[in-house]
Amino acid sequence: MPGSRSYSTEAIVLRQRRLGDADKIITLFTPDYGRIEAVAKGVRRSKSRLAGHVEVLSHCNLLLHRGRSLDVITQAQLIGGYRSLREDLSLVSRGLYAAELVERFTDVSADSLPTFRLLVDVLQWMTARTAPPDVVLRYFEMRLLDELGYRPQVDCCVACGGALPPETNYYSAHAGGVACPSCRAGVQISGPLGVNALKVLRLMQRASFEDLARVGIEPALQLELERHLREHINFSLDREVRSAAFVRDVQRQEERLLLAADGVQG
Numbered sequence: 234m235p236g237s238r239s240y241s242t243e244a245i246v247l248r249q250r251r252l253g254d255a256d257k258i259i260t261l262f263t264p265d266y267g268r269i270e271a272v273a274k275g276v277r278r279s280k281s282r283l284a285g286h287v288e289v290l291s292h293c294n295l296l297l298h299r300g301r302s303l304d305v306i307t308q309a310q311l312i313g314g315y316r317s318l319r320e321d322l323s324l325v326s327r328g329l330y331a332a333e334l335v336e337r338f339t340d341v342s343a344d345s346l347p348t349f350r351l352l353v354d355v356l357q358w359m360t361a362r363t364a365p366p367d368v369v370l371r372y373f374e375m376r377l378l379d380e381l382g383y384r385p386q387v388d389c390c391v392a393c394g395g396a397l398p399p400e401t402n403y404y405s406a407h408a409g410g411v412a413c414p415s416c417r418a419g420v421q422i423s424g425p426l427g428v429n430a431l432k433v434l435r436l437m438q439r440a441s442f443e444d445l446a447r448v449g450i451e452p453a454l455q456l457e458l459e460r461h462l463r464e465h466i467n468f469s470l471d472r473e474v475r476s477a478a479f480v481r482d483v484q485r486q487e488e489r490l491l492l493a494a495d496g497v498q499g
């Protein structure tokens with residue numbers, strides 16, 4: 234019977250790193266305790282039953298024992314293994330990016346349920362291919378920024394507070410949102426923001442993911458959104474997200490494959 238030194242929690246595995254010859258330290262994101270680290274003993278041994286349940290991006294139920302420094306995972310039960318996601322380079326690169334964002338933006342905190350639910354949703358949307366994985370990531374970034382207090386201001390100008398005209402405006406990660414053409418000179422600008430990109434940013438703040446998924450977002454528009462949101466995130470975190478480079482490599486590979494396929498068809 235678990236005593237008072239044991240507790241159970243649902244978790245998503247964000248990261249793993251080696252500890253000694255046989256163990257790993259697992260970074261977990263939980264609905265009630267925020268981000269925690271725990272030891273998974275013996276998972277580097279081939280016979281470990283625990284190993285398959287604590288893979289990166291797995292969704293599981295865990296029983297943990299409170300340790301002096303780190304807690305120890307004593308039991309694990311898989312809720313969602315997302316095997317098809319982990320075996321697809323295109324999806325896993327985006328999944329790891331989402332996990333890294335959560336790891337970097339969050340800490341041990343009591344109220345992490347909305348962010349936890351969002352991360353579970355993202356893994357499910359990607360696995361179900363409800364929308365292109367990059368569109369899922371943009372929605373995730375917008376919602377994460379919102380939940381953690383970095384909501385981009387897209388309804389009115391960040392400098393004068395006036396309405397944004399239906400023409401090219403300007404994104405300012407520095408000022409936390411969109412600046413109108415008249416205020417452009419007064420704020421540090423990350424780049425121009427087209428009319429359609431502004432519409433999608435607003436939609437991402439207001440609409441459900443299902444509604445966003447119904448809107449076709451072309452690759453060029455997706456890239457424009459990616460640039461601005463990435464800039465916003467780097468500015469809010471005050472550093473780069475490492476796995477963004479991995480996503481970029483995979484995107485380049487996908488572009489080459491698309492071009493090759495076009496060549497074959499043409």
Ligand SMILES: [Zn+2]
Nearest residue numbers: 390393413416
């Ligand atoms: Zn203005």
